[in-house]
Amino acid sequence: MVVGSVALDTVETPLCRYRDSLGGSAVHFAMAARHFSKVRLLGIVGKDFPEDHVKLLENAGIDISGLEIKQGLTFRWEGRYSQDMNRRETVSVALNLFGDFKPMVPEAWKDTPFVFLANASPWTQLSVLNQVERNTFVLADTMDLWIETEKKGLMELLSRVKAISLNDSEARALSMESNLIKAGKRIQEMGPEIVIIKRGEHGATLFTGDRVFPVPAYPTMEVCDPTGAGDSFAGGFMGALAETAGTDPSSLKKALVYGTACASINVEHPSVDGLLNATRETLERRRIILQEILSFG
Amino acid sequence: MVVGSVALDTVETPLCRYRDSLGGSAVHFAMAARHFSKVRLLGIVGKDFPEDHVKLLENAGIDISGLEIKQGLTFRWEGRYSQDMNRRETVSVALNLFGDFKPMVPEAWKDTPFVFLANASPWTQLSVLNQVERNTFVLADTMDLWIETEKKGLMELLSRVKAISLNDSEARALSMESNLIKAGKRIQEMGPEIVIIKRGEHGATLFTGDRVFPVPAYPTMEVCDPTGAGDSFAGGFMGALAETAGTDPSSLKKALVYGTACASINVEHPSVDGLLNATRETLERRRIILQEILSFG
Numbered sequence: 001m002v003v004g005s006v007a008l009d010t011v012e013t014p015l016c017r018y019r020d021s022l023g024g025s026a027v028h029f030a031m032a033a034r035h036f037s038k039v040r041l042l043g044i045v046g047k048d049f050p051e052d053h054v055k056l057l058e059n060a061g062i063d064i065s066g067l068e069i070k071q072g073l074t075f076r077w078e079g080r081y082s083q084d085m086n087r088r089e090t091v092s093v094a095l096n097l098f099g100d101f102k103p104m105v106p107e108a109w110k111d112t113p114f115v116f117l118a119n120a121s122p123w124t125q126l127s128v129l130n131q132v133e134r135n136t137f138v139l140a141d142t143m144d145l146w147i148e149t150e151k152k153g154l155m156e157l158l159s160r161v162k163a164i165s166l167n168d169s170e171a172r173a174l175s176m177e178s179n180l181i182k183a184g185k186r187i188q189e190m191g192p193e194i195v196i197i198k199r200g201e202h203g204a205t206l207f208t209g210d211r212v213f214p215v216p217a218y219p220t221m222e223v224c225d226p227t228g229a230g231d232s233f234a235g236g237f238m239g240a241l242a243e244t245a246g247t248d249p250s251s252l253k254k255a256l257v258y259g260t261a262c263a264s265i266n267v268e269h270p271s272v273d274g275l276l277n278a279t280r281e282t283l284e285r286r287r288i289i290l291q292e293i294l295s296f297g
Numbered sequence: 298m299v300v301g302s303v304a305l306d307t308v309e310t311p312l313c314r315y316r317d318s319l320g321g322s323a324v325h326f327a328m329a330a331r332h333f334s335k336v337r338l339l340g341i342v343g344k345d346f347p348e349d350h351v352k353l354l355e356n357a358g359i360d361i362s363g364l365e366i367k368q369g370l371t372f373r374w375e376g377r378y379s380q381d382m383n384r385r386e387t388v389s390v391a392l393n394l395f396g397d398f399k400p401m402v403p404e405a406w407k408d409t410p411f412v413f414l415a416n417a418s419p420w421t422q423l424s425v426l427n428q429v430e431r432n433t434f435v436l437a438d439t440m441d442l443w444i445e446t447e448k449k450g451l452m453e454l455l456s457r458v459k460a461i462s463l464n465d466s467e468a469r470a471l472s473m474e475s476n477l478i479k480a481g482k483r484i485q486e487m488g489p490e491i492v493i494i495k496r497g498e499h500g501a502t503l504f505t506g507d508r509v510f511p512v513p514a515y516p517t518m519e520v521c522d523p524t525g526a527g528d529s530f531a532g533g534f535m536g537a538l539a540e541t542a543g544t545d546p547s548s549l550k551k552a553l554v555y556g557t558a559c560a561s562i563n564v565e566h567p568s569v570d571g572l573l574n575a576t577r578e579t580l581e582r583r584r585i586i587l588q589e590i591l592s593f594g
Contacts, residue, residue, distance in 0.1 A: 172381070203513065205513075211590075216516070254593060291593045296512075
C-alpha cells in the first residue's frame with residue numbers, strides 16, 4: 001500500500017516537456033511497485049482529474065479503490081529542471097484537495113504487510129501509521145521542508161517507522177553530520193532500523209543494523225525527466241520486498257537493485273511513461289546488468 | 298613508476314592540522330602502490346627537503362633513485378578544508394623547483410610497464426610519455442586548471458595515453474556533457490581506452506571499451522584529511538594492475554576495489570600516515586568487505 005499524492009504535473013526539462021500529466025509520489029511509486037506485487041493506492045483527487053488517468057491506473061493493475069474523487073481540484077505541481085538536470089525549480093504548486101487530505105485506510109487494507117508513506121507532513125504520515133497494524137513494514141519518505149518546519153512530528157514518525165528515506169542533503173541537515181555514513185547511523189539512532197539515503201545520480205546507500213550497503217545508480221545516458229525518481233526507486237524496493245516477504249540483509253540488497261533499475265527506467269522517459277511501458281523482463285535485464293557490474297569477484 | 302610532485306604540505310581540516318609534512322601527488326601515489334608492487338618515483342625537491350622525509354620514503358620501500366635533490370626550494374602547498382570536508386581552499390602554493398621540473402626518465406626505468414603521470418602540465422606529462430616505451434600502460438591524472446589553460450596539450454595527451462583520471466566536475470567541463478556516463482564516453486572518444494571519473498565521497502566510475510563500472514567509496518566514518526585521496530586511489534589501482542600485469546575488465550575491477558580501499562585508509566589519517574602504517578592485510582580486509590557489500594547475489 002502507498003499513501004501519498006496523486007497529481008497533475010507540468011514539467012519542463014532540457015529534453016522534454018508536458019502539461020497536466022499523471023504524476024504524484026504515490027503514482028510514481030505504484031508504477032514501479034506493480035511490477036513485483038499487488039499495489040493498493042490511497043490518495044485524493046478532484047473532479048478535474050481526467051477519466052483517462054483513472055483508466056490508466058486501473059489498466060496498470062493498481063488497486064485504486066482507495067482513491068477518493070472529491071468535489072474540488074487535484075494537486076498540481078509545475079517544475080523546471082536545470083540544464084544538467086541536477087537542480088529543479090518549483091514554478092508553482094497548488095496542494096488543493098491534497099492539502100487537507102486525511103487518509104482513511106479501508107478496513108480490508110489495514111493488514112497490508114508493506115506500506116510506503118510517500119512524502120507528506122509527518123502528522124499525516126503518523127495518522128496512517130495509527131491505522132495499520134503494529135508489525136507492518138513501513139517505509140516513510142520525507143524532505144527538507146518537514147525537517148525545517150515539523151521537526152517534532154518528524155522525530156515522532158522516526159521513532160515509529162521501520163524505515164525512512166531521504167536525500168543526501170536532507171540526511172546531513174537532519175543529522176547535523178556532514179559525513180554521510182555518520183549521518184545515516186545518526187538517523188538510525190532516531191528510531192528507524194533501516195535508513196535509505198538517496199544520492200541522485202550517484203545512487204543510494206542503505207543502512208540496516210550496523211551494515212551499510214551503497215549502490216551506484218544504473219549507468220544510464222538518457223536522463224530525460226528526473227521527476228519521480230525517488231518514488232519509483234522506493235516502488236521497486238518495496239515491491240521487491242513485498243514479492244518475497246523477506247527483509248533480511250540479502251533481500252534488502254536485492255530490493256535495492258530493483259529500486260535502482262526502476263529509477264533508471266523512470267528517468268529515461270517523461271512522466272510515468274517508462275514504468276508504464278516497461279515489462280518485468282526489462283527490469284530483470286537491468287538487475288542482471290547491475291549485478292554483473294557490481295560483482296568484483 | 299610515478300612522475301609527479303613531492304611536496305611539503307601544510308594542511309588544516311576540521312579534525313587535524315600539520316605543517317611541512319611529506320606530501321605531493323607522487324608521494325601519495327607511491328605510499329599506496331608500494332603495497333602491491335615495486336615503485337619507482339621520479340620527482341624533484343630542494344635542499345630544504347628534510348633528510349627524515351628521504352629516509353621515510355626509503356624505509357617505505359620506494360625506489361627514489363629518480364628523486365633529484367637540487368639547489369633551491371621544494372614545492373610547498375597550504376590548504377584548508379571546509380567543515381564538511383567536501384571543499385578545500387588553497388591558502389598558498391609555491392611551485393619552486395617543481396615549476397621548472399623537466400623529468401628525465403633514467404635509462405633503466407624506460408621499460409617500466411605501468412606508469413602514472415600525476416597531475417602536472419600536459420606538456421610535462423607528454424615529455425615523459427616521449428621517454429617511455431610505446432606499449433606502456435600509462436594513466437595520466439589531470440585537473441580543471443589544464444582543461445581551462447592548456448586544452449591543446451591536454452588533447453594531445455589524451456590522444457596518446459591508455460587511461461585518464463579526473464574528477465566529476467572536471468569530466469563535465471572537459472566533455473561539455475552534464476550526464477557523467479555520457480561525459481566518460483565522450484572523453485574516451487578523445488583517445489584514452491580507459492577513463493576514470495573520481496566522484497569523491499561517492500566513489501569512482503571506470504569506463505573501458507563500452508563497459509561502465511561504478512564503484513562506491515568505502516563506507517568510512519572517519520574522514521580526517523582528504524589530501525591525496527585521488528592519488529592514493531590511483532596508487533592502489535595501478536599497483537594492483539602492476540602486481541598481476543592484467544588489464545582485462547576483471548583485473549580493472551579488482552584494481553578499482555584496491556584503489557578504493559587505499560583512498561579510504563588515506564583519508565582516515567593525516568598526511569601519509571594511513572598508508573605508511575597500513576599492512577597488506579589491512580587492505581585485503583577492506584577489499585573483502587567492499588566485495589561483500591557489493592555482492593548483490
